[in-house]
Amino acid sequence: MSKVEWKKLVLVSDVLYGYPFESSLFSEDSSFMPLIRIRDVKPAKASTYYTGEFNETYRIRKGDILVGMDGEFNIGKWDDRDGLLNQRVLKLSGKDGLCLDGYLFHYMGPVFKRIEKETPGGSVKHLSAKAINNIVIPVPSMSHQMSIVEILDTFTSSIENLKEQIVLRRKQYEYYRDQLLDLEGKEGVEIKKLGEVCKIERGVRVVKKDLQEEGVIPVYQNSLIPLGYFEKSNYPENTTFVICAGAAGEIGYSKVDFWAADDCTCIVCPTSICSRYIYYHLMVKQHSLKTQVRKASVPRLSKDVIAKQHVFIPSLQEQQRIVSILDTFEESIQNLEAQLAQREKQYEYYRNKLLTFE
Template sequence: MSKLTELLDEISSGEVVRARFSDVCDYVRGVTYKKDQEVTSCTLGGIKLLRANNITVGSNTLNFDDVKCVSPEVKVSERQKLSAGDILICAGSGSREHVGKVAFIEEGMPYTFGGFMAVIRTSDDLRSRYFYHVLSSGLFKSYLQTALTSTTINNLSARIMANFTFPLPPLKVQQEIVQMLDAFTDLEQSLVSELELRTTQMSEYIDDIFENLDAESTTLGSVGKFTRGSSLQKKDFVDSGIPCMHYGQVFTQYGLSTKNTVAFVTTQFAAGKRTMKPGDLFVATTSENDEDLGKAVAWLGHEEVVVGTDAYIYSHDLDPKFVSYFFASSSFQLQKRRFITGTKVRRISDKAMSTFEIKVPAREVQQDIVTQLDAFEALIQSIEQEISLRRKQYEFYRDELLRFTPRET
């Protein structure tokens, strides 16, 4: 008999009740502050503040990207300071998928949380780590789908949370469920750490190759041509038809090359539009941040692809993946910095990129470089696939372990 079967038998024969959130949890909303109370550094008494972007969707883990600091004059109560065992939850967002995402606070930390966030603290009858798994489950997501209406989509209020009910087994069973599920999350986190390491190594390898390449320098404009795309909006997409690429998809749904697109337009719409031919690069020239600006995707498919106006088509006679790897290198990134324009929306022009220097070795050397870097990329993709499989495995066992019929309290 498997450990899962044994645990399910124990749950089914145990005393399980249906608990109401308001009876076993405390819900604390975050700190409100004005824009002019933000400070650039926390070193001089500033307070570190977590927001919705600091919870990673999918993995339900904390990240410390773009942590805000606020003035020590901002009022922060003791209840609004993060403690070990807290569950941090996104209580308000302009995006429906972010509302209700959670992260578990392993240990106390000198952070507070913003007004669109909340912290959940549990009673003695409810292990906070068990409840974290409940809030990560389909049970809670299903509740939010019915509880959040068009007028409350951006606000997960205390009233909405108060009415959430969930199965509450004895503390011993809660702990056993936690131990089993944490084994999966720990494995996933080790894979995530491995992915971060390999990704960093690949970036360093790319930089080393292009910095030390023994070849004559030329410019992107001398070995290729930039052509702006045509008008293309998301409302123009259809389920199948002529392949198209939109800049908004490139940062999240494409790597450095692809043989397939995730979007299509009709034959009628594609007529007369500018297209990318096999071997060309899609270059995103609009972004909300400098890092993503200029991301290139080599098109390795066999059809022509309609390209939107917030991108350029780079046509050339080089190895397509060699060029896309160059666009990912520090050599390209350093050259683009002084040509970036715009404030909230950042842009770079074809005229500027045409002046960027690139070392171009013989074709066979380009192909050898691509072979080396492709091996790195394949390793990274295999780790990403393993993470995806382990996450699905966790979700399956989590939902199995939480699928019991409790009696009402």
């Protein structure tokens, strides 16, 4: 553990607070200047543009370090073309000879998350200038900072590369999924309502106090995250299901025996229909399903809406061929996601190790 001098953040870095640009001049037309709002910090890309005149003081360039001052206090490096710093977003930049931008980026992320946890507030928390002014950070020598940044940048670069690969692979998967499942007019393919060829069954209610936090039989209720684990199952492995309350419209497929609770609707297929094929078919229709969710205090999707979905039914052999291709894409994405999770853990480990000082 290295021994270093601790100083106030505002003494070793410049803090620029965003400007309250006139909202009537906001636009979705990307030919105008990108406007950096809180929601843009994490993706590091603009979603809104500004049509009016502006002060160059608030110009942000690629690589600048930004922090959202409401909500989750996210930190990020801007990765779009030059944009404008809107209110409730701040820019951090190290003072020459005292602190590197890269050092601030790696060190300040956990600091802002800690402040978020400690900040009282309702549904949306607010990061104040007073809190910024009170932050004290360790400031090692510039050569030490450079060494730390070089190591940690290797991890963040690898993480960003993996994220880009996942995005690309998802686009490929969605393209081939949509192409393979567009069977209209193909020879030997029937068009049927899902309820005509499969049983659409609502699950059975369980009481949460009867569930375990760990186990082998998951219980699905109102999301694709198990509510808990039960002592027995009511549906077998390789069954497709649809969440009908809460996260209504989410489509799942269980590779293990599971318990479907009363807000989980299962698709029971005959031997002539592959359940995994139905899963992929419903994924294509997911947007349509979600538009038919009844909006209320608890969003709900009716069993009838699912039963009335039209599906193309080719031969079982063709269903299995399509599933095999799409499963290959899914496995590839899952492998990349596993690599990403591992690399993020490695980054956190080395960040904590390298940025812990006396």
